Amino acid sequence: MTILLAILLSAGVACAQLPQITIEAEGYAEVTGGTVRVLDRAEASGGKCVSYWEEPGVAVTCRFDVAQAGEYCLTLGYACNWPHTRREVRVDGQVVPGLADVLLPATGSWADFAMLTLPGPDGGRARIPLEPGAHTLTLANVDSRGLAWDCALLHGPEDLPADAPLSNEELGELADRLPPAARRLLLEGPAEEDLAWGDVALAFSRGMTQALRVSDVFFAVPREWQGDLQWERHRVGPIALATVRAVPEEGHSLAILVATNGTSYLMAMAGTGEHTMAGGGAGGLPGPLIAWRKGRPWRLALRPIEDRLTSGEIARALPIDDLVLSVNDYMTGVVVDEPMPWLSLRWAPTVNGDLKLAVGKVGPALEPGDWTVGVRVGGEAIVIRSSRDVPPALARFYGIPQFEVRVRGDVSMTVTTDNGETLELPAP
Ligand SMILES: [Ca+2]
Incomplete structure (x- = not known):
């Protein structure tokens, strides 16, 4: 696939694509x-x-x-x-x-x-x-x-054709093509409104994850995502949580749980209808991908990653520099050409009735030890929150359907409905 990354060669002069x-x-x-x-x-x-x-x-x-x-x-x-x-x-x-x-x-x-x-x-x-x-x-x-x-x-x-070192000018031009929150995280690092802890920083805009930096690897969503979105932050033991809930379309709902222990990143998505992740796929962690090596930014070549994904060599885990992206099911990857090229990784959710769940992890491991959050479903909305906030007995008393989500240290998950139905998501 031709990568149409129109980086400007010099101020104000666009370079026509050169033949290889x-x-x-x-x-x-x-x-x-x-x-x-x-x-x-x-x-x-x-x-x-x-x-x-x-x-x-x-x-x-x-x-x-x-x-x-x-x-x-x-x-x-x-x-x-x-x-x-x-x-x-x-x-x-x-x-x-x-x-x-x-x-x-x-x-x-x-x-x-x-x-x-x-x-x-x-x-x-x-x-x-x-x-x-x-x-x-x-x-x-x-x-x-x-x-x-x-x-x-x-x-x-x-x-x-290979990973490319970026000059400061090129990095700035790349950043200018990103949404403001992603641009800020790329050029200035995490701000107060970001979820930032240790090596992990997440930038949000209107509640949606716009950019992620784990150690020296940077991901960004190159477009704004419309919708009525809200997010909250919690801490459960050593884990920082950010929860996002949304109603992207009539009759659909979406919840995203972001967890980090400061060196790894876990994203769990729950949704009804077609939407479990922005972009229409079952799950994704879009690019562009930038890695800092010896303090300098490098643009990571997309072609080798795409080839490896489409050749079937990548099943459930993708190493990016010294990090590993792993998911609970088989990944596919496509390079999306608009409005600037980015790599979208997607994987299939586990389905139980109308509820769909997918989990992905960036990083070597989350800190060992169990922790638990509750997922409350009210009407079309799904809320993921600390289970201590809404005890199951209280939820039953008020007739609020509830899911208990247990995410283990190995990132396997168990979802138990208040009807006693259990949905297992294996570790990525
Ligand atoms: Ca040769």
Whole structure:
């Protein structure tokens, strides 16, 4: 899927999407300063890569053609079993400013090929201005270490073949496309009106979750959600709770329970009718996804996640950096193109009569130990609140249907209705 992320290149000037140019290292035109060997590698693009060029100064030059003028980003495909290696990057024989000594981190083994978008001097990505016509790309060995060079991609900034470091300007432009609450959390951190505790911060707008930051990973909902929404905050033991209730459409109701112990995040959704989560899906945790690495923001490439989801490799858990998103049923993922690209993860709720429940978790684990909340259903509205507020006996006396929701430390859940019906949600 084409990712139409129209990041502005410079103030007030929108960049037309640039075509992606693929250069296979094994199709090189010239090798100087030494020799290389072309290896067959099934994991590599085109099934081949260039390797065995440990001598200092050996340089591999490839030819490529540009059809459309523009400032291109450069992504290298390679494998490296050293802790890292270094290469000088030249275009048309000239060293690209900032790319005289590019660090290529280890990929795990000589057979593990990875993509790296080369960083630029502003903290973002390197930009290489190219005019239409024939050009050359050269990689030169500057540290006497090996490199299995597979390919190079020249592409516009809207393309994300790999995770990309963002400059402060790019981060600001991305934030400007988010709702105000999400923008604030991204750029300024949690505010007083957010649910914030430890590594977890949630920003709400009109009661709806708009953004989530867990440790160094940021999620955001890129659109406002309409509806009559209310939310409250509680504490149950070591767990902070935020509850949201809504009537998104006539005849439907929705409740969302957000729980955090400061390092993990749990979201449980209960609803009637078609709606159990904003966006129309059974459950979701939308993007865009940004992770801070060594204090710098990186835009996470959506394509690999999407491929993994659609290929069935992702069943109930998705690692994002050092965090894990897990749900109570199988996930699906789609990249939604409007109004800006975002990744929507969805999973099926467990159904019992008219009540639907789904639970998802971000983080390694919630603090061990049981805790309990009550779910009160009054008319079309569902209220999740601390069970201590409405004792079951009192609820029965007033004829208020009630659900007891027990969320265990492993994030499995049991929902018991006042009729004694029990609904089990396995741990994600
Ligand atoms: Ca190749």
